[in-house]
Structures are given as C-alpha cells and as structure tokens.
Amino acid sequence: MTDRYASESPLSATWRPAVREKAVLVGLVLGEGEESLDELAALARAAGAEPVGRVIQSRAAPDPATFIGKGKLAEVHDLVHATGADAVILDDELSPGQLRNLEERLRVKVLDRTALILDIFALHARSGEGKAQVELAQLSYLLPRLRGWGEAMSRLGGGIGTRGPGETKLEVDRQHIRRRITKLRRDIAQLGKSRGVKRAGRERSGIPQIALAGYTNAGKSTLLNALTGAGTLVADKPFATLDPKTRRLHLSDGRWATVSDTVGFVRKLPHDLVEAFKSTLEEVSRAALVLHVADASATDLPDQMHAVRSVLAEIGAGDLPEVLALNKWDLVDGEERGRILRRHPDGVPISALEGGGIDRLLDRLGETLPQPPIEVDLLVPFDRPEVVPRLYRRGQVLSVEDVPEGSRVRARISGADLPAVEEFLTRPVKRRVRT
Ligand SMILES: Nc1nc2c(ncn2[C@@H]2O[C@H](COP(=O)(O)OP(=O)(O)O)[C@@H](O)[C@H]2O)c(=O)[nH]1
C-alpha cells in the first residue's frame, strides 16, 4: 500500500485492490455503434484488477435509477456470481444514487470510470503537486457520494472500497473534507509557482531516462516488457531504487538507459480530472527522451498523436527528442500501412506483442538519445579496476587500450560524472556546446 491515503483525510477508502481482484466490465452504447470496452479493460488492469467478463447494453439513455436496465442488471448479477467477481466497473460516470442502487442489488463493489481513473492517477502521482492534485480530485468526487458506508456495506463482507464513516460521523467528515479541499487548493497555487525548477532534475543521475507516453491501451506496458524483458528488474547499484514501472535498458550502442511507464492518456477524460492528469504525467518532463507509443490500428490515430503532443508541450516536455513507435502494426493492413508511413516517415512500425520491429526501435532510441556531452581522455591505473566498468555503465566508452601504465580510455560522460574521473585526465576536457 502506498502512502497516498496517509493524509489527514478521514477517507481511508481506496478502490485499489491489495491482491488482483476480479472485475466485470459494463458499458452502455448510447444510440448506434459498437462501443469497445478495450480501454476500460486496460484501465482496470492498470489499477490492479483482472477483467473477467463484459456486458454491453445498447439503449437510448441510461436508466436514471440503475444506469443499465432491469434485464441487463440480472445478466450482470449472474455473471458476477458465475465468475466470482469482486467488483463491477461501469464505463461512465454514474450518479451517487445509481452507484448505491447497483451496489445494493449486485452485492459487490461498484465503481464508475471516474473512480477507476482517479485510482490510477493516485498510483502514478509522484511530485507534491501531483499528489495534491489527485487528492483534490478524489475528495471532490467523493464529497457528494459520501454516505454511511459502515453498516450498509458490512453486509458485503468488508474489504476494499467498503471502508467508510458511519452515519453519525458523516457531517463532521463532510466539514473536514471541505477544509482539506480548501487547503489543497491553496497548496497547489503555491506549488505551481515552482514548476520551472523541476527541470533541473534531468540527467542528475547520469543515466538517461526514457519516458513512455501514449494512450491507455496503446501498448505501453507490453512494450516495456518487450524492450527490457521481464527479468531485468535487478538490484544493481545504480538501478536499485527504481520503482516497478521503471526498467533498465541496454541500448545497441552499449549505453544503459532507464525506461519508465507513465500514466496513460484517457479518451473522454472527465474535465475535473484534467489538472490531476497533467500533474501526474509531469515526470515525463524530466526524461531525456520521450518514446511516444501510438496504436497504429486506431481509427483516430492522428487525433490521438496530436493530443499526446500538445499535452506534452503543456507540461514542459515539448522540446524533448521524441521517438514514435507505431504499435500494433500486426493489426494494420497493407494499404493502410503505406498511408501511415507516408504520413509519419519517422515512425518505427512495431508489434510489442509479437516482437516485430523492436531491434529497429532500440537502434533508433540509441541514435536519438542525446550523447553524453563531455569527451574525456583518461589513463586509468590498473589498481583502480572499478573505474572502467563504471564508465561503461554510466557513459559511452569509445575506445580502451591497455598500455604499461594502465588503460587508456576515451569516453563520453555527463557533467555529473566528471569529478569521479578528473584525476585520470590526460588532457583538458572537450565540452560540447549544448543548446
Ligand atoms: N495485436 C496487438 N496487440 C497488442 C500489441 N501491443 C499491445 N497489445 C494489446 O493491447 C492491449 C493493451 O496493452 P497494454 O500494454 O496494457 O497497453 P497500455 O495501456 O498502453 O499499457 C493488451 O491487450 C495487449 O495485449 C501489438 O503490438 N499487437
């Protein structure tokens, strides 16, 4: 469990399961068209749940009391019991009354799309501002939905999403939340002023960071696995403190980098969540390169790419080098492939699922990632065997030659690594001018 609920907030309720909970997904198609629940499934997985069934209803308008109609409700009820699901997730924002009615009839936890998205944001929020923005959005969502959960929900067996204040505490809690919201708003206004300073964190470690960015369901997590292999989460020194969404990556040119999965873009993001989303995505601006993962099989590919790029520009990541991965290439037919490549000549077609194009993508990442800026000529005595391996890990070794006095090494390193090798310099460093 993260520390995100260890605040003064009286609401310890979280929808994030400690173990993988099973969830039935329910969507409504309003009017024409076959809506897909694929995005909702990816969101559910991102929150730690396992989708075990889907129900789609086609009707002109949601039922005011239960969102879906009576017949569908019975179908969802049966599916919940057949699959042993712990939760039902609806692909829309529901009214407090609809949520309560569904919970009473289905006897399991019921979440709407907004609650699910908020939970994912909470998992990704890193900075102080990000955490504050997400908590603000969560409390604003919860305030009108607050009720005496204690008794009504205990019949459901307790557990995740069922913890809440009893009726008697309710008004006190409401006041407490309103005060907390006021404080968060003040804090955020204050924090926003220091936004520009964050960039200073870039490349601090000397190991370049690559950030994955793209829509939910584009294949970011699948690509992270394909690039780095599931077993590379090792406890090596420079990588020991990485969080689970970050892996290390060995580039074709011998350098190491880290790759991080970031919070996914969401279609039809509720307006109230936009600020929380951006602040959660802000970690991207500290990367050395953005790996933009697009679903090339999506019908609205150009719109999606445009949305990703404009948000990246807004959070201060617009000037970073970008590599565009055109993912799910296996699902794109021949004619369409030509059209997409003419439109995005820099895109690298890949299939994260089947592994196609991954080598080319690795090459492209190495070519595009900025070179360490400082070139050094060193003479490292043999009694300092730790130095050369460290250069391999953290910089780019151009040549090594053993002479009687030690190893002559030419390498490119970052400014942060210069002090560690200064004593071995055989001539003054050449600094590349950075723009
Ligand atoms: N056909 C196909 N499916 C893919 C590919 N990459 C990912 N997927 C599928 O797309 C869905 C979403 O992938 P995921 O990595 O969870 O997306 P994320 O939300 O961006 O992290 C999963 O069902 C994946 O199996 C691909 O290259 N081809």
Ligand SMILES: [Mg+2]
């Ligand atoms: Mg993912």
